[in-house]
Amino acid sequence: MVSLLERGTADKVGPGRQRASDFEQCYSAHFHSLTLQISAYVGNLVEAQDLVQEAFTRAIPRWDKLAKYDDPVAWIRRVAWNLATSRWRRQRTANNFLNRQREEHVAGPTPDRVALAAALATLQPALRKAFVLHYIAQMTIAEIAVQEDVAEGTVKSWLHRGRAIVAAYLTDVREENRNV
Amino acid sequence: MSEFDFDDLLTGAVNDYREATLSQIKPAGALAARATATHRRRVHMISMSVLAAVLVITLISAYAASDHNHNGPPTVATSPTVTPTIAPSTVGPSTAPSTPPSTPPSNTPATTSVAPITEHDLGNATLTIPSSPWSPGCPHGKVKLTNGRFVWNTVNNLPGDANYGLLKVVSVDVDGDGTKDAIALFGCDEGDPGMQIVVGFDRTSSGAIHTMGNIVPDTSTVLKVSAGSGGKILVQVSNLEGTDGVAASEQVVQSRTYAWSGTKFRQTAGPTAFTTSSSLSAQMSDLTFAKSSNGKRAGVMTVQLHNTGSHSISNASVVVYAGETIGLVMNAGCQKLPWDTDLADAEVCSPSSIAAGGTATVTLHFTIADDRVSDIQHYGLVNAQMTVQIRVDGKALTQQPKLGKAVFN
Numbered sequence: 328m329v330s331l332l333e334r335g336t337a338d339k340v341g342p343g344r345q346r347a348s349d350f351e352q353c354y355s356a357h358f359h360s361l362t363l364q365i366s367a368y369v370g371n372l373v374e375a376q377d378l379v380q381e382a383f384t385r386a387i388p389r390w391d392k393l394a395k396y397d398d399p400v401a402w403i404r405r406v407a408w409n410l411a412t413s414r415w416r417r418q419r420t421a422n423n424f425l426n427r428q429r430e431e432h433v434a435g436p437t438p439d440r441v442a443l444a445a446a447l448a449t450l451q452p453a454l455r456k457a458f459v460l461h462y463i464a465q466m467t468i469a470e471i472a473v474q475e476d477v478a479e480g481t482v483k484s485w486l487h488r489g490r491a492i493v494a495a496y497l498t499d500v501r502e503e504n505r506n507v
Numbered sequence: 508m509s510e511f512d513f514d515d516l517l518t519g520a521v522n523d524y525r526e527a528t529l530s531q532i533k534p535a536g537a538l539a540a541r542a543t544a545t546h547r548r549r550v551h552m553i554s555m556s557v558l559a560a561v562l563v564i565t566l567i568s569a570y571a572a573s574d575h576n577h578n579g580p581p582t583v584a585t586s587p588t589v590t591p592t593i594a595p596s597t598v599g600p601s602t603a604p605s606t607p608p609s610t611p612p613s614n615t616p617a618t619t620s621v622a623p624i625t626e627h628d629l630g631n632a633t634l635t636i637p638s639s640p641w642s643p644g645c646p647h648g649k650v651k652l653t654n655g656r657f658v659w660n661t662v663n664n665l666p667g668d669a670n671y672g673l674l675k676v677v678s679v680d681v682d683g684d685g686t687k688d689a690i691a692l693f694g695c696d697e698g699d700p701g702m703q704i705v706v707g708f709d710r711t712s713s714g715a716i717h718t719m720g721n722i723v724p725d726t727s728t729v730l731k732v733s734a735g736s737g738g739k740i741l742v743q744v745s746n747l748e749g750t751d752g753v754a755a756s757e758q759v760v761q762s763r764t765y766a767w768s769g770t771k772f773r774q775t776a777g778p779t780a781f782t783t784s785s786s787l788s789a790q791m792s793d794l795t796f797a798k799s800s801n802g803k804r805a806g807v808m809t810v811q812l813h814n815t816g817s818h819s820i821s822n823a824s825v826v827v828y829a830g831e832t833i834g835l836v837m838n839a840g841c842q843k844l845p846w847d848t849d850l851a852d853a854e855v856c857s858p859s860s861i862a863a864g865g866t867a868t869v870t871l872h873f874t875i876a877d878d879r880v881s882d883i884q885h886y887g888l889v890n891a892q893m894t895v896q897i898r899v900d901g902k903a904l905t906q907q908p909k910l911g912k913a914v915f916n
Contacts, residue, residue: 354537362532363525372531380535387544395886402831443524462521473876476834494513497520 350390354383357400360464365411367459370444375411382407405474408456446496450489457485458493624689624708624716626676630655635718636693636706641727645695645704674703679734681707681719681767690722690740692732700747700754703729705740707772722765722772725779730760739775740765746781753894756828756844756853759903783902786816787823787861791895793911794833794888799877804915806833806873810895810908814861821860823899825869828853830892832879836872871895883913 358379366375382403386393393399447455460466460474461482468486472479630652638647646657655673674694678687688709695702704727707719723729723742731743742765747758763777790811796804814820826844829835837843841856858867875883883891888910897904 350541351537354534354540358534359529359532362534363528366528367524372528376532376534380540383537384540384543384547387541395890405831443520446520462517463525473834490513490517493520494516497516501516 350383350387350394353400353403357403358383361400361404361407364459364464365407367444367447367463368408368455369411370448378410379407381410442497442500443493445500446493449496450492454485454489454492457482458489461486622710622714623678623687624676624710626655626673626689628716629676629689629691629708630673632716634706634708634716636704637718637721639704639721639724639727641702641725645693645702675732677732677734677740679738679740681738681740681772682709682769683738684709686710688719690732690734692729700728700749702727705729705732705742707740707767719767720771723763726781728758735764738766740772752828752830752853753892756826757894757896757903759898759901761901778900778902781902782905783899784905785820785899786814786818787820787897787899787904788813788815788906789825789897789904789908791908791911793914794873794893795914796873796875796880796916798916802877804875804877804880805836806875806913808871808873808911810869810871810897812858812861812867812869812897814863814865817863819860819862819865820899822901823858823861823867823897825856825858825871826853826894826896826898827856827871828892828894829873830888830894832875832882832891833888833893834874834876836874838870838872840869841871880915884915888913 361379361382362372362375365378366372369375369378385406386399386403390399393402447458450458456475457471460471461468466474468479468482471482475482631654633649633651636645636647636650639645650657652673657672672694673691675692677690677692679690680687681690682688686709688707691706691708693704693706695704705722707722708716709719711717722740723744726744726746728745728747729742730745731741733741735741742763743760744763745758745760748754759781761778761781763779764775765772766775767773790813792809792811794806794808796806798804810825812823812825827835827841835854838854838856840858841854844853844855854871856869856871858869861867893910895910896907
């Protein structure tokens with residue numbers, strides 16, 4: 328298979344993980360890549376930024392301990408993903424609604440961003456998460472299997488099904504654009 | 508479509524998404540995260556300080572009362588209340604009396620034309636909300652709400668970045684007057700974790716909203732509120748102490764029932780404490796990992812539960828959370844924690860009844876990737892956030908066993 332991995336910007340786990348002993352350094356190194364993942368999963372960039380910010384905020388009280396880990400951002404990544412599917416998120420989303428009216432809004436999504444986001448929105452949560460972790464977070468199948476505590480075959484199945492659905496959606500969009 | 512075209516399509520979409528999104532991300536910044544964390548810590552410390560002060564005052568008052576009355580007749584409480592029980596000094600009864608409220612609701616509903624309080628009514632009114640030492644982050648006093656949100660700057664100590672609001676309203680005729688009263692769950696997303704408060708409201712004869720009182724005065728985490736039969740209020744509470752996996756797995760979730768006594772809300776059923784002293788003792792083995800196989804090691808640990816009392820114990824359980832480094836295998840006789848723990852991939856294991864003087868053994872299985880072994884060897888199980896908690900009757904033992912060490916063969 329042709330590698331879909333783009334090195335350099337993603338929040339990568341594995342043997343090459345980076346020791347980030349400084350919170351600010353960790354924040355600046357990983358905020359964007361984590362937000363990229365969560366945004367693809369929840370389909371909302373502003374909400375994704377909130378969730379990742381919250382995950383970093385929760386890391387601060389325990390940073391002395393986390394900083395000693397080989398991969399401190401693994402904890403933050405786990406928290407961000409859990410928040411993305413948690414009761415906290417559902418409540419927070421409602422709570423933040425009014426606040427957002429006062430915030431500076433980011434520019435609207437581009438058609439390219441919409442295409443993948445719309446395709447991902449059609450996936451079941453497990454398939455969507457596997458797709459995001461593999462293609463956007465650049466995790467290997469083995470790493471996803473460990474993180475999700477499932478067999479590698481399960482991850483392969485998720486990715487196979489997810490890829491097929493996303494590809495079909497994108498193909499339809501491409502055909503529609505050609506016919507316009 | 509060929510496999511190459513297939514991947515090309517996905518690669519293009521992912522790259523487009525990445526390029527288009529990265530430029531749109533605007534981090535609030537590490538400083539903002541630090542400021543929020545500092546603020547939460549401050550609120551949490553205030554919470555603990557206020558609670559400690561209340562307890563000290565209560566103890567001093569009780570001591571003074573007993574000192575000055577030791578020659579007089581015993582004082583008989585006319586309105587018994589449920590008081591918070593703080594570990595580890597839980598020695599008294601920890602189950603609410605099943606007796607009905609001292610002043611039961613009238614059996615004959617009064618004829619009234621007062622309209623029930625709706626969620627819209629509460630969410631767009633100026634309410635009097637009682638203070639709670641357990642939830643100091645919650646606004647109290649005269650508080651204005653608009654569209655279910657507390658309006659900023661209407662409370663003296665309301666921080667600017669707070670997210671407060673009305674989360675749920677349950678309609679229950681708690682006082683038996685024929686009109687449903689409103690039981691409101693407010694969220695006060697301050698501190699770590701956030702706090703909740705449950706308040707009852709009814710209407711005066713003129714139709715104004717009147718505060719009946721704080722329904723759950725002894726904890727700050729309320730997960731659910733629902734209507735029970737006969738004007739009772741069912742509440743699911745927890746003693747959640749943080750928003751990490753350890754705290755989430757160690758939280759004790761309980762169902763409690765409250766009713767209106769005529770003058771205040773009282774607990775009428777369910778446990779009144781999150782911890783318990785028990786005749787059950789526990790001992791944990793080391794966590795022993797086997798040799799590596801396919802990049803992983805399997806580990807096993809046993810928890811021995813010994814009943815030192817004279818009655819059998821039928822409802823002991825072992826809650827285990829493996830932390831972020833070690834994986835927890837689903838064990839026989841165990842199930843995932845039944846509530847939304849957000850962060851904790853934890854299990855609860857329930858051994859069969861333990862006879863007086865008897866012992867039960869719970870065997871727990873784990874796994875660890877080879878490249879994380881050095882983390883455990885260096886930091887140990889506790890620093891890896893592993894936790895094992897013993898419970899009886901849905902309450903945590905006040906004396907928990909200590910984790911052993913990790914052994915790698």
